[in-house]
Amino acid sequence: MRSILILVALAGVWLADPATSVQAQSIPPWQERQLEAARKSDAIMREASRHTGMLAQFQFMRDAYFSSRNPTFRVIFRQYLSWYQTFIGDYDDAASMFSIAQRALPDDRPSPLDDPAWSAQPALTAIPQLAKGYRAVFFNEAHNIPLTRTVTVQLLAKLRAEGFDYFAAETVYQTDTKLQSRGYPTGNSGFYTEEPIAAEMVRTALKLGYKVIGYDALSDATGDEREAEQARNIYRQVFKSDPNAKLVVDAGYAHILEEGDFQGGMSMAEHLYKLTHLDVLTVEQTMLYGHPAASDDHPYYTPVMDRLHPKEPLVFISKSGQPWSLRPGYDVSVWFPPQTLRRGRPTWLDLGGERMPYYVSGEPCNRHYPCLVEARYAGEGDDAIPADRMVLDPVPLNALSSERVVTDSKVPFGELYLRPGTYRVVYCDENNATLFSQNVTIKGHSPRPPRSQPRAATAGPVATLVRGDVAQPSVDQGN
The missing domain is CATH 2.60.40 (Immunoglobulin-like)
Known part of the structure; x- marks a missing residue:
């Protein structure tokens, strides 16, 4: 992990990504306070990594958060702490610690409930059918909500049966050169793979015979430059050496956006299209799930759940076979049923x-x-x-x-x-x-x-x- 984290200003709040660095420029005082909070957060995480065992690392992170009364630090650091809460299997607290509210946006498509042409289908059967004819399928995830990794884990076998043979995960470190031969991830394999479901995703791909690669930027590039470097890394490791490859990608949030503005530039997926001209099936999984506070749910979520009472993840498909997505830039959106506890x-x-x-x-x-x-x-x-x-x-x-x-x-x-x-x-x-x-x-x-x-x-x-x-x-x- 690099020593300083990029912070992306969205809706007045900066969010951290542990894969990149930030270059301080002339910025308003409130942003400088958040940058300083991020530097402190990053230093705390580095110190936590020196502790032996995941429980001790989590406790160090937890004590740093709850011991502080600095509101700016807390806003930034709660995302960091939520990652470690997932690492120890404390999924409920992780979701509550850092919740991304899904508000209605002007470019949201009409709810599929508004048109009888759309019908709900199990995601696990519909997505492999949608993938037929594609050479690449991109899934995204919310890094502190491992629920958003579960469909990807379950679909790897079905996509392997369709001929997909490469699996690229944003979290995997390219420096773990023994991952393929070893057959399982370790603490040196990636960042989010410290979480068991993320590790199970990589482990499953290895067991199924995928060639597993990491592709995140090795430089200190940020924004558009980072996205371009990610795309070049995928191209170099997959399509340049194997023009007939079929690729599955797991990435965070909007890195899979096929078109539209991404932090003032283009996403990894759009940069990769420029290199390969391959059409990609993009599966959006970070917007339509139940949040700890119902007020954070997208307005479409509860009506769909109340009408359909699904027991497994859903997608909507039209009578002509076209998938429904909440927003432009993605091909299909996954709806996750409300969480239950046992x-x-x-x-x-x-x-x-x-x-x-x-x-x-x-x-x-x-x-x-x-x-x-x-x-x-x-x-x-x-x-x-x-x-x-x-x-x-x-x-x-x-x-x-x-x-x-x-x-x-x-x-x-x-x-x-x-x-x-x-x-x-x-x-x-x-x-x-x-x-x-x-x-x-x-x-x-x-x-x-x-x-x-x-x-x-x-x-x-x-x-x-x-x-x-x-x-x-x-x-x-x-x-």
């Missing part, structure tokens, strides 16, 4: 039934809390990013170390989501010392977890946090 964890972690919940109790923690539980595939090394991980703790994870007051002695518990197979399940304390380990085997497929539980329902012990949390404002767009 034992405090989102059930979308089952990846459409491919993974099953495995119960874990806090007893092996031996009252050493917080306690990190990780499950790694038995055939992978100890350096592998886990298939799933979570933290067991009777105190809310966002409590400062100095404010941990347990008022209930019940043992915490939860569930990991795992594919059939054999795993090493390891319990570690905050110093990354192993408290307990065992091999477990997940056999066959069991019924999918119930999806009817209200989102706010959780199971487990009750604890008191001696601190009042401050509600955080949301922002309008991401990069």
